[in-house]
Amino acid sequence: MSKARFGELVEKIVEELREYEFRNLVVGARVPAELREREDELRASFRIETGEDIKEDITRAIGSMLQRRLNVSVEYQNPEIVVLVDVFSGEYEIQVNPLFIKGYYRKLKKNIPQTPWYCRYCWGRGCERCGFTGREYPESVSELVGEPALRIFEALSYKFHGAGREDVDATVIGTGRPFILELKHPRKRFVDLSILEREINEHAQGRVEVSGLEYSSRRELRILKSLSPIASKTYEAIVEFDGDVSDERLREIEERFRGIVVEQRTPRRVLRRRADKIRQKKLYYVEAEKIDEKTVKFKIKTQGGLYVKELIDGDDASTKPNIAEALGRRPLKIDLSVIEVEAPRSEKSEKDVELVLDRYSGEHLEDHGRDEEPV
Numbered sequence: 247m248s249k250a251r252f253g254e255l256v257e258k259i260v261e262e263l264r265e266y267e268f269r270n271l272v273v274g275a276r277v278p279a280e281l282r283e284r285e286d287e288l289r290a291s292f293r294i295e296t297g298e299d300i301k302e303d304i305t306r307a308i309g310s311m312l313q314r315r316l317n318v319s320v321e322y323q324n325p326e327i328v329v330l331v332d333v334f335s336g337e338y339e340i341q342v343n344p345l346f347i348k349g350y351y352r353k354l355k356k357n358i359p360q361t362p363w364y365c366r367y368c369w370g371r372g373c374e375r376c377g378f379t380g381r382e383y384p385e386s387v388s389e390l391v392g393e394p395a396l397r398i399f400e401a402l403s404y405k406f407h408g409a410g411r412e413d414v415d416a417t418v419i420g421t422g423r424p425f426i427l428e429l430k431h432p433r434k435r436f437v438d439l440s441i442l443e444r445e446i447n448e449h450a451q452g453r454v455e456v457s458g459l460e461y462s463s464r465r466e467l468r469i470l471k472s473l474s475p476i477a478s479k480t481y482e483a484i485v486e487f488d489g490d491v492s493d494e495r496l497r498e499i500e501e502r503f504r505g506i507v508v509e510q511r512t513p514r515r516v517l518r519r520r521a522d523k524i525r526q527k528k529l530y531y532v533e534a535e536k537i538d539e540k541t542v543k544f545k546i547k548t549q550g551g552l553y554v555k556e557l558i559d560g561d562d563a564s565t566k567p568n569i570a571e572a573l574g575r576r577p578l579k580i581d582l583s584v585i586e587v588e589a590p591r592s593e594k595s596e597k598d599v600e601l602v603l604d605r606y607s608g609e610h611l612e613d614h615g616r617d618e619e620p621v
């Protein structure tokens with residue numbers, strides 16, 4: 247490749263990259279083997295007299311030209327843009343790395359799954375049973391958050407990563423559930439996130455609400471995925487019982503269910519998806535407030551992985567202890583909301599994450615069903 251062609255190549259890359267917002271890039275080279283023999287020739291044409299690898303010489307030369315022309319920096323660890331150049335043919339490829347945005351979501355209405363839930367009869371093609379929508383539920387948290395972001399960032403696609411997920415019939419209130427949105431091949435990266443927040447919240451009004459949006463990273467996504475299954479969760483449960491509930495019994499429950507370990511056998515409702523075994527999970531506290539003679543509002547904080555519905559109804563004594571037994575009443579209706587999900591801490595080092603994973607190995611990785619997080 248002559249020096250003139252080299253200049254042309256850089257110009258072409260500059261033109262294409264002008265479509266994208268970015269701060270940094272890295273240039274990598276794909277050098278065919280036969281080119282190695284022409285190393286001297288190339289060196290001469292670039293007037294590079296160092297003894298380094300020809301590949302590095304060329305990529306560094308292109309990188310520094312792009313850096314100057316586009317006013318960006320060179321980043322080796324987590325580049326936003328990767329340019330791969332075949333210096334022999336003059337062909338190149340631009341790889342636009344994903345953008346990550348973290349935040350919290352609240353789900354104010356029931357029956358909105360976290361990710362699209364397709365019709366179980368037609369798997370999305372559309373049939374009579376789903377009214378030809380192909381869907382079990384028309385909306386999802388993922389789409390309500392992801393679609394506006396896709397438009398604003400001019401990305402090609404997105405992936406929604408929640409810190410666990412609630413049952414479709416549970417709401418998420420309080421501080422909300424942490425999530426990270428991954429936007430693939432974005433053209434924009436310098437968006438004021440309050441614009442995105444407003445856009446999502448106006449569009450999903452009364453159903454889903456996001457807050458605390460911040461730019462994130464793949465590293466934080468890794469931490470979210472590995473630590474969220476074991477993060478503590480706080481729930482609110484409004485439970486209607488089959489008879490009057492005594493205040494005295496409720497106070498006893500508050501006392502007895504504080505800082506204990508609950509033994510729980512895999513609930514029957516999830517047996518098809520999860521291994522049948524006995525789990526031991528920490529229960530931090532249960533607070534009970536009577537709404538009327540038969541209805542109680544509970545606030546329950548547990549270690550991740552405890553099935554809360556079964557903590558309340560006992561699941562035929564397969565959860566010990568359980569609230570129904572302690573109360574001597576059978577629940578007729580349980581309305582469950584997630585009010586807080588402990589945010590995985592990003593300051594933890596990878597080493598800490600590995601240690602935690604070792605301790606809990608297998609437990610959170612056992613499967614990835616519809617209800618990844620027990621509620």
Ligand SMILES: [Zn+2]
Pocket residue numbers: 365366367368369370371372373374375376377378379380381
């Ligand atoms: Zn269908």
